[in-house]
Amino acid sequence: MTQDNxxxxxxxxxxxxxxxIARQLAADGFAVAVNYSSSPEAAEAVAAGLRSAGGRAAxxxxxLxxxxxxxALFDAAEEALGPVGVLVNNAGVMKLAxxxxxxxxxxxxxxxxxxxAPLRLMREAAGRMAEGGRIVNLSSSVVGLNQPGYGVYAATKAGIEALTRVLAKELGPKxxxxxxxxxGPVGTELFLEGKSEELVGRIAAMCPFGRLGTPDDIAQVVGFLAGPQSGWISGQVIRANGGLI
Ligand SMILES: NC(=O)c1ccc[n+]([C@@H]2O[C@H](COP(=O)([O-])OP(=O)(O)OC[C@H]3O[C@@H](n4cnc5c(N)ncnc54)[C@H](OP(=O)(O)O)[C@@H]3O)[C@@H](O)[C@H]2O)c1
Incomplete structure (x- = not known):
């Protein structure tokens, strides 16, 4: 990757x-397009925080x-911040049934x-990214855990893992x-919604570390996969879950 992308x-x-992840990538020197759908104040606050720390963000x-x-997101990001070298497909939904x-x-x-949405974004990235580009997709350890109630969610995440492997082969030549x-489980709104304190405690106890993951546990791995040290790693799924599975 060059200074231009x-x-x-x-x-x-x-x-x-x-x-x-936005904070990690800004700290690593990237200009960050902070995408959101329904939370403008929160997104503006994240972007403002990155700018006040010396970064570029919109x-x-x-x-999606x-x-x-x-x-439209790619167009807007390029217009505001310049050529895109990193795509992180993080937005997601999880409703259990x-x-x-x-x-x-x-x-x-x-x-x-x-x-x-991740597939369409990867399609855009495939057509626009220059050599050195990085795509990082958010799957979930439920693909390995296969718990009841997670079927639809896990199926979409298994699909993302398959796309990751195929696209790695298609984009390697570029x-x-x-x-x-x-x-694994991370204590965010997506995970905590609808769960009792007791259930959250039981899930945390399933992890060998005896705790939930934090957003920072995940963002640091994304930083590595988006950075210069991971150039020979492609088509891989890294389970960041404290040894849960
Ligand atoms: N938390 C976990 O335990 C866990 C575990 C494994 C994998 N993951 C994966 O990690 C990713 C992030 O999860 P999280 O826990 O951070 O979720 P979260 O706290 O619920 O945040 C979800 C984010 O997605 C955005 N979003 C929702 N609908 C959108 C749409 N239609 N278009 C654009 N953005 C949209 C939300 O923005 P708005 O509010 O503006 O809509 C929000 O910024 C997901 O892919 C999830 O499946 C999470």
Missing amino acids: RTAIVTGASRGIGAE AIRAD ADPDAPR PVAASDDALLDVHLALNLA GITVNAIAP
């Missing part, structure tokens, strides 16, 4: 893991469930945001790496 797009960066609204949004109780609305929202990170 040090812009990173982080989808779903208004809070949770994405906000921390909050960019794009509802809209098929036209990925292209046994397969037998899952309806089409639940299926559609997962497919749209967790699978179709000098672009494609990897995924599969976090």
Whole structure:
């Protein structure tokens, strides 16, 4: 990567893991497009924090469930910050239901945001990124855990892992790496919503470290996969979960 393409797009960066990834990449010298859908104040606050720490950042609204949004997001990021060298597909949704109780609305929202949007964004990246580019996708350790209730969510994340491996082979000749990170449970809104304190404690206790992951645990790995030291790593899924699985 050159000085000319040090812009990173982080989808779903208004809070949770994405906000921390934005901070990590800004600290690593990237100009960061802080994507959000419905939380403008939070996204503006993340971008303002990056700028006040000396970085370059812009909050960019794009509802990634809209098929036209990925292209518009790339256009807006390039216009505001310059050529994109890093794409982090972080935005995601997780609604739990046994397969037998899952309806089409639940299926559609997962497919749209967790699978179709990252695919469209990778398609944009494939056409626009120069040599040295980096794509990092957020999967989940539930792909390995296979717990009841996680079927639809896990299916979309398994799809992302498959796309990661295929695209790594397609983009290798262009000098672009494609990897995924599969976090275990991290104490964000997505994970905590609808869970009792007791259940959260039980899930934390399943981890050999006896705690949930933090957004920073994940952001540091993304920083590595987006950085110069990981140039020979592509098509891989890194499970960042404290040894859970
Ligand atoms: N937390 C965990 O335990 C865990 C574990 C494994 C994997 N992951 C994965 O890590 C990623 C981040 O999860 P998180 O826990 O940080 O989630 P989170 O706290 O719920 O944050 C989700 C982010 O996605 C954005 N978003 C939601 N719908 C969007 C849309 N239609 N278009 C654009 N952005 C949208 C939200 O922004 P707005 O509010 O502006 O819409 C928010 O910034 C997800 O892919 C998730 O599957 C999380």
